[in-house]
Amino acid sequence: MRTSTKRMAKGIFHEVRGTAKRMVGSLISNRTLETKGRFERITGKVQRKIGKVQGAWGF
Template identity: 50%
Template sequence: MKSSTKDRAEGTFHELKGKAKEIAGRVTDNPTLEAEGTGEKIAGKVQGKIGQVKKVLGK
């Protein structure tokens, strides 16, 4: 699998996982879990963008 495709796939996975943690944190009234989910979601978006850049650059 190409590096760019792998980064985009992992980014999407982390976005979904972060969103789930964020919702779980809200439901259980756990601000720590909600913040952790938000951070992971943002990290997933960044990783997805890195994959897009790699694809454009041909890496």
Template identity: 50%
Template sequence: MKSSTKDKAQGVFHQVEGKVKEIAGKVSDNPKLEAEGTSERIAGKVQEKIGQVKKVVGK
């Protein structure tokens, strides 16, 4: 698997996982879990963008 495709796939996975943690944190009234989910979701977006940039650059 190309590096760019791998980054994009992992980024999407982290976004989904982060969103699940956010919702679980809200439901269980756990602000730490909610914050962890938010940061993971944002990191996933960044990783997905890195994959898109790599594809454009050709790595």
């Protein structure tokens, strides 16, 4: 598997995990968990975009 594909897969995983954390945090009124979920989702988006760029450049 190419590095770009791995990075995109990890990014999608972090986005889903961050969304789940955010939803659970809002359900149980835990702002810390909700904030961690938001940051993890943003991290996932960045990873996924880096993977796309790597794929375009052939890495």
